[in-house]
Amino acid sequence: MRNVDQSEIAKFEQLASRWWDKSGEFKPLHDINPLRANYIDARAGVAGKKLLDVGCGGGILAESMAQRGAEVTGIDMGEAPLSVAKLHALESGAKVDYRQITAEELAEQEPESFDVVTCLEMLEHVPDPASVIRACAALVKPGGNLFFSTINRNAKAWLFAVVGAEYVMKMLPKGTHEYGKFIRPSEMGQWIREAGLELQHITGMTYNPLTKAYKLKEGDVDVNYLVHVTRPE
Amino acid sequence: MANGNDRNAVGINSTDSVEGKVAKDQQHLPGETDKGAVQASGTEEPEMIKRRRADIAIIGAGMVGLAQAALLATRMPKLKIALLEAAAEIAPTTEGDYEARVVALTRASQSLLEEVGAWEAIAAQRLCPYTDMRVWDADGTGRIHFGCREIGEPNLGHIVENSVVVNALRDVVENLPNVELELGFRTEHWWRDCKLWNLQPRSEFPRLDDELPQMSEIVQAPLLIGADGARSQVRDQLQIETEDTDYQQQAIVTVVRTEKDHANTAWQSFLKTGPVAFLPLAGLGDLQHSAIVWSADDDLAQELLLLDDSAFALYLERATGGRLGTVECSRPRQSFPLRARHAQSYIGDGAVLVGDAAHNIHPLAGQGVNLGLRDVAVLAEEIQRGLKRNLPVGDPSTLKRYQRRRRADNMATLKAMSNFKSLFGEGALHWRWLRNTGLNMVDASPLLKKRIIMRAMAI
Numbered sequence: 034m035r036n037v038d039q040s041e042i043a044k045f046e047q048l049a050s051r052w053w054d055k056s057g058e059f060k061p062l063h064d065i066n067p068l069r070a071n072y073i074d075a076r077a078g079v080a081g082k083k084l085l086d087v088g089c090g091g092g093i094l095a096e097s098m099a100q101r102g103a104e105v106t107g108i109d110m111g112e113a114p115l116s117v118a119k120l121h122a123l124e125s126g127a128k129v130d131y132r133q134i135t136a137e138e139l140a141e142q143e144p145e146s147f148d149v150v151t152c153l154e155m156l157e158h159v160p161d162p163a164s165v166i167r168a169c170a171a172l173v174k175p176g177g178n179l180f181f182s183t184i185n186r187n188a189k190a191w192l193f194a195v196v197g198a199e200y201v202m203k204m205l206p207k208g209t210h211e212y213g214k215f216i217r218p219s220e221m222g223q224w225i226r227e228a229g230l231e232l233q234h235i236t237g238m239t240y241n242p243l244t245k246a247y248k249l250k251e252g253d254v255d256v257n258y259l260v261h262v263t264r265p266e
Numbered sequence: 267m268a269n270g271n272d273r274n275a276v277g278i279n280s281t282d283s284v285e286g287k288v289a290k291d292q293q294h295l296p297g298e299t300d301k302g303a304v305q306a307s308g309t310e311e312p313e314m315i316k317r318r319r320a321d322i323a324i325i326g327a328g329m330v331g332l333a334q335a336a337l338l339a340t341r342m343p344k345l346k347i348a349l350l351e352a353a354a355e356i357a358p359t360t361e362g363d364y365e366a367r368v369v370a371l372t373r374a375s376q377s378l379l380e381e382v383g384a385w386e387a388i389a390a391q392r393l394c395p396y397t398d399m400r401v402w403d404a405d406g407t408g409r410i411h412f413g414c415r416e417i418g419e420p421n422l423g424h425i426v427e428n429s430v431v432v433n434a435l436r437d438v439v440e441n442l443p444n445v446e447l448e449l450g451f452r453t454e455h456w457w458r459d460c461k462l463w464n465l466q467p468r469s470e471f472p473r474l475d476d477e478l479p480q481m482s483e484i485v486q487a488p489l490l491i492g493a494d495g496a497r498s499q500v501r502d503q504l505q506i507e508t509e510d511t512d513y514q515q516q517a518i519v520t521v522v523r524t525e526k527d528h529a530n531t532a533w534q535s536f537l538k539t540g541p542v543a544f545l546p547l548a549g550l551g552d553l554q555h556s557a558i559v560w561s562a563d564d565d566l567a568q569e570l571l572l573l574d575d576s577a578f579a580l581y582l583e584r585a586t587g588g589r590l591g592t593v594e595c596s597r598p599r600q601s602f603p604l605r606a607r608h609a610q611s612y613i614g615d616g617a618v619l620v621g622d623a624a625h626n627i628h629p630l631a632g633q634g635v636n637l638g639l640r641d642v643a644v645l646a647e648e649i650q651r652g653l654k655r656n657l658p659v660g661d662p663s664t665l666k667r668y669q670r671r672r673r674a675d676n677m678a679t680l681k682a683m684s685n686f687k688s689l690f691g692e693g694a695l696h697w698r699w700l701r702n703t704g705l706n707m708v709d710a711s712p713l714l715k716k717r718i719i720m721r722a723m724a725i
Contacts, residue, residue, distance in 0.1 A: 050484055053464075054457035054459070055457065
């Protein structure tokens with residue numbers, strides 16, 4: 034059984050063609066991307082490194098990592114987002130190797146082959162997030178860096194991400210998120226430890242609806258949060 | 267167990283879609299620097315998302331959009347042009363009867379239509395050259411007469427029904443290999459990315475099986491031309507503001523039959539409530555049909571629309587002072603509000619406005635479409651100039667040159683039209699004296715008249 038939720042994939046397939054419409058449905062991803070990219074680059078120094086982006090979608094993070102000099106592989110199970118990503122790379126000139134494969138399958142084929150593994154805004158869309166984290170741990174070289182981000186499961190997160198982002202602000206397509214799949218930092222922490230990884234840093238990502246600005250804010254992991262972990266040597 | 271191949275099997279991909287050709291196409295783009303065409307390291311060709319690549323996407327296949335496509339494609343056969351029209355069809359010209367929406371084409375407009383090869387078809391269908399123009403002040407004694415003989419030309423211009431021009435241009439465009447005309451393309455999503463406009467149409471036919479993703483074909487082009495009329499979506503998309511003047515008048519148009527021949531003359535009577543124009547029609551056997559354009563203040567317009575045919579005919583007879591004899595009026599009357607509207611800018615990032623999308627003027631002198639066709643000619647010139655200098659097709663310098671050349675000219679015409687309107691709209695005695703003596707003075711001065719005619723004909 035592959036760790037894939039077909040209905041989740043279908044949601045993204047429908048919207049895939051507009052992945053690079055920076056004022057469209059994926060605007061929030063475009064808006065937060067510089068923040069995520071800076072965070073990853075500052076903590077792992079991606080230039081010249083082999084980087085794997087798990088759940089790359091239309092390639093927003095993957096391309097920005099390639100621009101910073103990483104040798105990037107992007108994997109996703111959505112066929113439409115992947116073809117959008119490939120087409121976009123042709124237009125932008127970004128060099129990214131896109132493949133339709135699950136993290137688990139790639140981990141069997143190419144264990145310990147990446148310096149950096151990123152898996153952002155993806156764990157909340159799969160049936161078994163712990164399995165993805167284990168696969169990421171297997172894919173990264175000993176001493177390598179991993180980054181995960183997702184949405185917390187509490188009333189505030191539900192209010193912001195589902196009601197706020199999907200319904201009130203119409204920032205995301207309705208049905209993008211299911212509250213039951215949101216992940217608490219404590220759960221994330223447990224899966225990380227079980228995968229033999231070491232937590233380095235955790236930061237929250239906040240959105241101010243008035244200024245329409247996103248920023249990283251340490252200590253506020255109430256809604257979106259981003260973690261940096263390493264695999265011990 | 268689902269996998270990607272299952273989804274392939276249900277026909278989301280079509281074999282003729284152009285994805286994968288992207289890199290190849292880019293090499294043919296005139297003037298496009300090709301650094302973007304680096305192959306992604308994935309070797310298999312991307313699938314699923316259907317995209318069509320053009321050098322220029324023109325929104326709106328009205329007279330101006332069609333002319334723009336035809337001129338660009340004729341002059342630059344290497345350009346690939348997508349002409350996208352929201353309407354599902356272009357109505358054919360009615361057989362055996364005239365249509366009320368007409369344009370007065372100047373010599374310059376005629377030359378453009380000749381160049382693209384549409385004029386012959388227009389002449390073969392029906393058109394009316396007019397040799398004279400008679401304008402008078404219904405309230406006073408002022409009058410003026412312009413004749414083509416005064417400037418040694420065979421005519422002053424042609425009155426042609428809109429749909430005759432549109433259908434002739436459509437035939438031209440459909441025979442041009444480098445223009446793809448798509449009807450029923452209603453753009454729902456617009457975005458610019460990697461120096462390309464992406465236009466995604468609303469999909470009209472949802473799939474029966476909801477589980478399947480709906481994929482509509484996206485048109486991509488580095489340059490977007492908005493030829494989509496007065497309520498331009500392209501203009502909205504570029505967030506360009508307009509300066510609007512509501513004249514609080516309606517134009518009432520219809521076709522009438524007159525007792526006397528129109529003698530290939532455009533007749534215009536200036537009433538206090540607005541001008542009435544009789545524009546001569548020909549091609550269906552007689553010289554007794556004219557298209558009426560009556561610009562009337564809103565209240566009067568409402569009244570005129572409600573009148574029965576014989577009463578409306580009487581009003582027209584009175585307006586012409588009986589110059590054309592009795593008037594017969596049996597066709598439906600249409601009306602539309604008169605507004606002047608001018609876009610504060612004609613250009614955006616890789617995008618440009620032409621025709622009514624950029625400017626709407628009082629249709630008083632039938633200048634609107636001539637200005638639009640002038641935009642078309644200048645934009646084609648500038649794009650050609652840019653390509654010769656190896657600039658990309660939508661380069662900002664090209665668009666700025668176009669705007670510099672057209673905006674001032676259009677502004678001047680807009681201003682002139684609105685001055686003209688207030689001159690004749692004013693009931694005050696000194697205005698009336700001014701226009702009466704003015705018209706008569708101009709009429710008595712052959713040289714001044716000659717210059718006015720030449721200007722109006724855009725020679």
